[in-house]
Amino acid sequence: MNNQREYEVIIIGAGVVGNGIAYHLSDKKQKNILVIDKGFPLSGTSGATQAWVWVHGKKPDTYAYFTKCSAELYPELERKIGDIEYARTGGIEPFFSVEEMKEAEKMVQSQSNAGIPVELLSREEVLKKEPYFSQNVVGATYSPVDGNVNPFKLLEKYIKANRAHDVTFSFYNEVTGIDKKAGKFVVHTQKGKFTAEKLVLAGGLWTKKLGAFLNVSVPIEKVRGQIIVTEPLKPFIHHTIGGMMRQMQCGPVLIGYSMEKAGYDRRSTLDIIQETAKFGIQYYPDLAKANVVRCFSGIRVIPEDGIPILGKVPQVDQLYIAVTHSGVTLSPLIGTLMSELIMKDTTSISIKDYQISRFSKQSV
Amino acid sequence: MDCDVCIIGGGPSGLAAAWQAGKTGLSVIIVDENQMLGGQLKQQRQPIQNLPDIFTNQQLTGFELAHELIHLIEPYDIKPLTGFSFIGVEADGTIGVNNGRETRKIRAKCIIVATGAAEEPILFPGWTLPGSFSIGAMQILINREKIVPGRTAVMIGSSSRTCQVASEMQQAGIIIAGVIEEKAKFDCSPSDLQHLKKLNIPLFAGVSKIRAEGEEEVENIHFKAGDGKEQSINTELVCIDGGLSPVVESNFILGYQLQFNSDLGNWIPSYDSCFHTSAPNVFVAGNAAGITSHGAILITGLIAGLSAAEALGKYSNKETVSKQRKKWWNELKTVEMAYDSTVYQARIQHVKQFEQLKIKQMS
Amino acid sequence: MNEETIICPCEDVTYSDLESVLSLGAETFDDVKRFTRCGMGSCQAKACFYQVSKLISKRKQIPLSKIPYTHMRLPLRMIPLESLLGEDKEKPVKTSLSEGHANE
Numbered sequence: 001m002n003n004q005r006e007y008e009v010i011i012i013g014a015g016v017v018g019n020g021i022a023y024h025l026s027d028k029k030q031k032n033i034l035v036i037d038k039g040f041p042l043s044g045t046s047g048a049t050q051a052w053v054w055v056h057g058k059k060p061d062t063y064a065y066f067t068k069c070s071a072e073l074y075p076e077l078e079r080k081i082g083d084i085e086y087a088r089t090g091g092i093e094p095f096f097s098v099e100e101m102k103e104a105e106k107m108v109q110s111q112s113n114a115g116i117p118v119e120l121l122s123r124e125e126v127l128k129k130e131p132y133f134s135q136n137v138v139g140a141t142y143s144p145v146d147g148n149v150n151p152f153k154l155l156e157k158y159i160k161a162n163r164a165h166d167v168t169f170s171f172y173n174e175v176t177g178i179d180k181k182a183g184k185f186v187v188h189t190q191k192g193k194f195t196a197e198k199l200v201l202a203g204g205l206w207t208k209k210l211g212a213f214l215n216v217s218v219p220i221e222k223v224r225g226q227i228i229v230t231e232p233l234k235p236f237i238h239h240t241i242g243g244m245m246r247q248m249q250c251g252p253v254l255i256g257y258s259m260e261k262a263g264y265d266r267r268s269t270l271d272i273i274q275e276t277a278k279f280g281i282q283y284y285p286d287l288a289k290a291n292v293v294r295c296f297s298g299i300r301v302i303p304e305d306g307i308p309i310l311g312k313v314p315q316v317d318q319l320y321i322a323v324t325h326s327g328v329t330l331s332p333l334i335g336t337l338m339s340e341l342i343m344k345d346t347t348s349i350s351i352k353d354y355q356i357s358r359f360s361k362q363s364v
Numbered sequence: 365m366d367c368d369v370c371i372i373g374g375g376p377s378g379l380a381a382a383w384q385a386g387k388t389g390l391s392v393i394i395v396d397e398n399q400m401l402g403g404q405l406k407q408q409r410q411p412i413q414n415l416p417d418i419f420t421n422q423q424l425t426g427f428e429l430a431h432e433l434i435h436l437i438e439p440y441d442i443k444p445l446t447g448f449s450f451i452g453v454e455a456d457g458t459i460g461v462n463n464g465r466e467t468r469k470i471r472a473k474c475i476i477v478a479t480g481a482a483e484e485p486i487l488f489p490g491w492t493l494p495g496s497f498s499i500g501a502m503q504i505l506i507n508r509e510k511i512v513p514g515r516t517a518v519m520i521g522s523s524s525r526t527c528q529v530a531s532e533m534q535q536a537g538i539i540i541a542g543v544i545e546e547k548a549k550f551d552c553s554p555s556d557l558q559h560l561k562k563l564n565i566p567l568f569a570g571v572s573k574i575r576a577e578g579e580e581e582v583e584n585i586h587f588k589a590g591d592g593k594e595q596s597i598n599t600e601l602v603c604i605d606g607g608l609s610p611v612v613e614s615n616f617i618l619g620y621q622l623q624f625n626s627d628l629g630n631w632i633p634s635y636d637s638c639f640h641t642s643a644p645n646v647f648v649a650g651n652a653a654g655i656t657s658h659g660a661i662l663i664t665g666l667i668a669g670l671s672a673a674e675a676l677g678k679y680s681n682k683e684t685v686s687k688q689r690k691k692w693w694n695e696l697k698t699v700e701m702a703y704d705s706t707v708y709q710a711r712i713q714h715v716k717q718f719e720q721l722k723i724k725q726m727s
Numbered sequence: 728m729n730e731e732t733i734i735c736p737c738e739d740v741t742y743s744d745l746e747s748v749l750s751l752g753a754e755t756f757d758d759v760k761r762f763t764r765c766g767m768g769s770c771q772a773k774a775c776f777y778q779v780s781k782l783i784s785k786r787k788q789i790p791l792s793k794i795p796y797t798h799m800r801l802p803l804r805m806i807p808l809e810s811l812l813g814e815d816k817e818k819p820v821k822t823s824l825s826e827g828h829a830n831e
Contacts, residue, residue, distance in 0.1 A: 040758040047761045152762055159751055171752050230808065231769065267616065268801040270452045270460040274467070277811040288809035293769055295801050397804070452801025462806050487742075487778050492733045609777055613799040624792035630777065631796045 048298030091146025375403020377650025384669025402430030521605025737768025
């Protein structure tokens with residue numbers, strides 16, 4: 001790391017969100033960017049995910065549309081930064097009862113009207129798309145726009161591109177305090193002080209703590225998801241299976257559905273893993289004999305009302321925030337819009353629904 | 365299944381702990397992933413030095429000691445669950461074990477981690493070629509499976525373990541074409557060294573730039589000798605002794621903290637003089653508590669078993685227990701100082717550090 | 728040790744793969760693991776943890792004691808998926824719709 005201490009923009013958080021913002025800023029020729037992380041990229045939620053790029057079914061419909069815009073940006077991102085194993089597999093969200101079919105029909109109608117390509121599949125159509133799927137399936141919702149990506153490759157390529165654009169990184173460096181002095185942010189870290197005109201809080205789970213340094217309340221919850229990883233198997237799951245699983249390009253199948261309140265505890269628990277195994281086999285009976293190599297847990301960052309927190313923080317001048325679940329799905333769009341906001345004070349797609357000011361309690 | 369004490373690992377320390385706990389009337393389950401109890405002892409044919417006093421027969425080989433221990437636990441409520449591996453726990457701490465076909469649950473009041481040690485490889489170009497084995501794997505092949513995997517071998521490493529296995533390989537008809545060691549001096553005792561010299565085995569210390577080569581399997585090994593000269597030995601096998609590391613893979617799952625100690629095998633559980641870790645009712649014993657000699661491994665098992673029984677209220681007289689524990693610590697000292705004084709001193713430091721930390725946390 | 732020397736036999740990770748991620752800035756075994764898959768294979772880092780940590784220690788001048796032990800997780804052994812099943816085999820199938828999963 002160089003000895004520079006003064007920057008124009010400091011981004012706290014080097015996950016898919018922070019690195020994505022740094023990428024778009026630097027790509028647009030913003031200079032003097034510093035990205036600080038208390039660990040190394042992928043040590044937080046970005047490294048503990050199935051990495052779906054999932055659109056259909058998200059609520060409300062406007063948010064689903066917003067998400068679609070992000071999914072559409074992936075091919076261009078991959079073209080620019082290199083192979084990130086982005087696969088627009090199409091997403092299938094199956095159901096096994098007639099009651100659920102009625103729910104599905106409503107969702108398909110509503111989202112189609114909102115401009116999201118989604119259709120209802122019959123049992124036969126599901127089995128045609130996924131021959132190994134359970135014969136008990138009743139139907140599914142399907143969108144051609146869903147897919148998945150390799151988060152390790154995504155971060156690796158972001159870092160390389162950012163370095164090539166002279167973004168400075170400070171890893172293994174925890175932020176211990178933030179002040180505002182004479183119009184500049186002073187970020188106190190384990191390795192000393194840095195100053196910047198603009199500050200972006202993109203610290204995932206830890207954004208609440210970062211916000212507190214500036215008396216900004218960040219209403220986010222932690223929800224754990226446990227995931228099973230099988231041994232590499234020949235490609236047989238061709239789509240991303242909503243809410244449950246997908247197969248990686250190198251062969252392993254990832255299975256995970258759980259949503260638990262567990263704080264920061266990233267252990268895997270036998271009871272949940274047993275449940276997860278059961279669902280995996282119910283969806284794809286052929287998986288029964290596949291070996292489980294390991295399990296891991298990720299803690300989702302879920303804003304109180306379930307949709308992202310993006311944009312400026314009104315009560316602190318030049319302070320920005322980007323914290324959300326589905327960071328992998330939204331990374332290209334968040335990076336694009338936040339960089340526009342930071343550099344030109346305007347965004348090409350409206351983010352008014354995602355402002356932090358929508359939460360009534362903002363302490364001073 | 366419910367039990368008082370669940371012991372993970374049925375090697376010498378696990379068996380010793382089981383015996384000590386079972387003697388008091390506690391119900392014990394020993395989980396071991398092998399089909400037979402005894403751990404590494406099953407393939408060890410050499411006489412075990414410095415056995416604890418409780419063993420009246422002091423001339424046991426590893427193999428015989430395994431049988432002795434299995435025999436010792438028979439009269440008690442000690443149930444071996446062989447062929448099962450400890451895989452994880454439920455949110456409430458219930459233990460899960462799996463044999464490849466089913467998962468069973470065990471609810472235990474105390475757990476003793478007696479998972480032993482695993483071998484370290486040595487990395488060099490060609491170390492993964494067919495024909496490359498760890499010395500432990502070689503020992504299993506020739507002593508237990510009665511297989512001779514090749515006609516010639518070069519040993520990499522020079523500990524007493526290596527010398528022992530080389531000698532067994534020789535007896536099995538494998539020609540030892542050389543023993544090479546990266547350190548400046550051989551690790552083994554002078555008598556072991558003499559023994560190797562008497563067998564006319566080429567010995568090289570201070571070597572570097574080791575590489576194994578061959579079309580599809582090991583055919584020869586090249587290295588730079590201590591004097592700077594390039595050497596080559598034709599060989600079918602390469603036996604690697606990278607040393608042993610304590611198996612502490614259950615730490616994150618069971619929630620016990622680790623403390624680094626380079627004289628005990630690097631990361632080992634923190635524990636006090638009762639071999640109680642930082643996780644409530646989780647004890648540790650054997651090589652998992654620090655790489656040491658057989659005699660010491662057994663004694664740590666005895667202390668852990670005694671302490672687990674004490675924790676479960678099996679001893680009304682606190683003084684008796686303390687006295688017995690002290691007696692075994694003294695025996696541990698004798699046995700371990702004879703093996704390697706650095707290990708004993710490191711262990712004392714390790715225990716002291718944790719006990720002081722606990723005092724600080726309570727105040 | 729040369730560029731092609733295998734450091735993780737389960738996942739075929741080489742020394743040059745390690746060099747790449749160290750030059751990205753990684754300093755711990757876990758960070759190397761996430762970027763190279765080293766330690767994610769069937770032995771779950773039992774063969775490679777210390778060997779790779781020693782290489783990191785040497786390359787980055789970090790004491791071995793400062794490279795945290797990796798998290799070994801359930802299941803501690805590679806086991807068939809169906810061997811994990813609990814006793815309640817008659818549970819109805821859950822789907823994302825019934826669980827309200829869409830927003831995740």
